[in-house]
Amino acid sequence: MTHELVMVEEGDDKRVDGRTPNQMRPLSCSRNVLHRAHGSARWSQGETSVLASVYGPKSGTRKGENPEKASIEVIWKPRTGQIGKTEKEYEMILKGTLQNIIILTENPNTTTSVTLQVMSDDGSLLSCGINAACAALLDAGVQLKQLAIAICCGLTNDGTVLLDPSKIEETKVRAFACFAITNSPLSALSEVTPGSDKGKSLENGIVTSITYGSMQESDFFHCLERGRAATSRISEFLRKNLKS
Amino acid sequence: MRDIDIVTDMMTSSEGESEGFAVEMEEEASRHIFPIHFYEKHLLESIRPDGRHLSHARHTTVAFGPVSTADGSALVKIGDTTMLAVIKLEVMTPFADTPDEGTIAVEFIMPPICSPLVRPGRPIEVATVISKQLSDAIKSSGMLNYKELSLVSEKAAWMAYLDIYCLNADGSLFDAADPTAEEEFIMDTVITLVLNSSGQLVSMYKPGGSVVAHISTFQDCFVLAKHRAKELMGIMNDAMQLMEED
Numbered sequence: 001m002t003h004e005l006v007m008v009e010e011g012d013d014k015r016v017d018g019r020t021p022n023q024m025r026p027l028s029c030s031r032n033v034l035h036r037a038h039g040s041a042r043w044s045q046g047e048t049s050v051l052a053s054v055y056g057p058k059s060g061t062r063k064g065e066n067p068e069k070a071s072i073e074v075i076w077k078p079r080t081g082q083i084g085k086t087e088k089e090y091e092m093i094l095k096g097t098l099q100n101i102i103i104l105t106e107n108p109n110t111t112t113s114v115t116l117q118v119m120s121d122d123g124s125l126l127s128c129g130i131n132a133a134c135a136a137l138l139d140a141g142v143q144l145k146q147l148a149i150a151i152c153c154g155l156t157n158d159g160t161v162l163l164d165p166s167k168i169e170e171t172k173v174r175a176f177a178c179f180a181i182t183n184s185p186l187s188a189l190s191e192v193t194p195g196s197d198k199g200k201s202l203e204n205g206i207v208t209s210i211t212y213g214s215m216q217e218s219d220f221f222h223c224l225e226r227g228r229a230a231t232s233r234i235s236e237f238l239r240k241n242l243k244s
Numbered sequence: 245m246r247d248i249d250i251v252t253d254m255m256t257s258s259e260g261e262s263e264g265f266a267v268e269m270e271e272e273a274s275r276h277i278f279p280i281h282f283y284e285k286h287l288l289e290s291i292r293p294d295g296r297h298l299s300h301a302r303h304t305t306v307a308f309g310p311v312s313t314a315d316g317s318a319l320v321k322i323g324d325t326t327m328l329a330v331i332k333l334e335v336m337t338p339f340a341d342t343p344d345e346g347t348i349a350v351e352f353i354m355p356p357i358c359s360p361l362v363r364p365g366r367p368i369e370v371a372t373v374i375s376k377q378l379s380d381a382i383k384s385s386g387m388l389n390y391k392e393l394s395l396v397s398e399k400a401a402w403m404a405y406l407d408i409y410c411l412n413a414d415g416s417l418f419d420a421a422d423p424t425a426e427e428e429f430i431m432d433t434v435i436t437l438v439l440n441s442s443g444q445l446v447s448m449y450k451p452g453g454s455v456v457a458h459i460s461t462f463q464d465c466f467v468l469a470k471h472r473a474k475e476l477m478g479i480m481n482d483a484m485q486l487m488e489e490d
Contacts, residue, residue: 064361085372085373085375085376086376088369088372088373088376089372089373089376089377091369092369092370092373175384206459206462209462211384212380212384213384214384217466220462221459221462221463224459224462
């Protein structure tokens with residue numbers, strides 16, 4: 001069955017689920033889904049879905065954290081079973097990413113907890129989690145410098161970049177990368193016109209880059225370019241979602 | 245034994261410069277009280293506090309076979325950061341889904357001796373994450389042919405335990421202050437991989453942090469990384485030749 005599907009995919013440049021390489025799965029985001037949490041969001045990309053909640057800021061920081069800044073605590077819960085090495089890695093990546101977008105000097109000596117629960121995993125889990133956390137932070141009203149939008153890209157043997165790969169595609173691709181890219185606020189400052197240097201530098205910031213598998217340097221930049229274009233689409237979706 | 249000698253040598257040499265002691269004390273104090281200012285002052289001159297240029301890596305040495313009881317071992321020093329890697333081999337029954345393949349289990353261990361941040365007891369998070377990254381990097385690079393580790397299909401295969409002990413953690417484990425240092429770290433994990441995989445990118449790891457990178461930053465990183473990879477390959481080859489001569 002799977003073999004047939006693969007043949008179809010190679011034949012007419014379509015993917016297993018009928019998408020084109022540059023097409024993402026349908027996005028959905030619902031906020032304020034948990035009533036005890038200070039902020040929560042459920043983010044889905046196709047069949048991958050993550051529930052994120054934000055508690056805090058609570059007073060005090062954990063040992064070893066800088067009390068002059070706000071500290072962030074991330075808990076990543078897998079769908080079933082215990083927290084393993086992968087979850088620990090995701091926690092660390094997410095913490096680093098959030099540290100970049102949250103204004104840490106706003107509430108010094110406090111801890112904000114971000115808890116993620118994987119509801120279902122059909123590939124591109126890390127990017128889905130980062131987006132869920134970002135939406136939950138917005139829902140909680142935590143002050144952010146900018147939005148970080150994440151995207152996963154798969155790289156096939158013939159060098160095609162597949163956006164937002166599903167679980168089956170993830171096992172087949174040669175390499176895959178996950179990026180979190182900042183998306184500048186639609187600035188109220190008149191001097192930052194789109195296309196100007198300053199606007200550009202805000203737009204293109206890469207907060208996080210994680211890769212698996214080996215690839216050529218050019219392939220990496222190709223992935224990055226495609227990923228960056230995709231994140232602007234996702235951020236547009238998120239902004240629309242916030243307004244509704 | 246040899247390594248302890250090296251460490252003591254370095255200590256005595258730094259103590260030797262007692263000229264201008266008061267000035268030195270003041271410098272030392274300002275370094276601890278205003279670390280960012282201290283670094284800024286140096287970086288303005290395009291030089292780092294230890295006298296290196298921005299793009300230079302620390303002195304690196306590789307020694308093979310320091311642990312005679314293990315099946316394979318290496319001691320790598322990059323500046324003061326010291327790592328001891330040990331391979332042990334065991335025969336096991338291969339997993340049902342990969343009957344003709346052996347496997348490798350990677351563990352990165354940070355004992356309390358390596359840094360004041362590590363306390364005895366539960367392993368710290370960084371160590372867990374590094375071991376995950378290391379095993380990902382080894383898998384990604386394709387440096388190991390798992391089929392070669394097979395002995396008898398479905399019956400027996402080699403299980404390799406790779407334990408890496410951090411003996412002295414002096415940065416480049418996770419000092420993500422600037423992308424070059426970060427890149428350095430990436431190269432650390434990819435030392436052996438780059439040898440086999442003809443300069444292919446195996447891992448580009450930037451787990452967030454306060455600095456956002458741009459495409460040009462990544463391009464610069466690639467240039468530096470390639471240079472460093474070449475340097476490391478040279479060092480590795482020299483060390484291997486030395487071992488063969490012994």
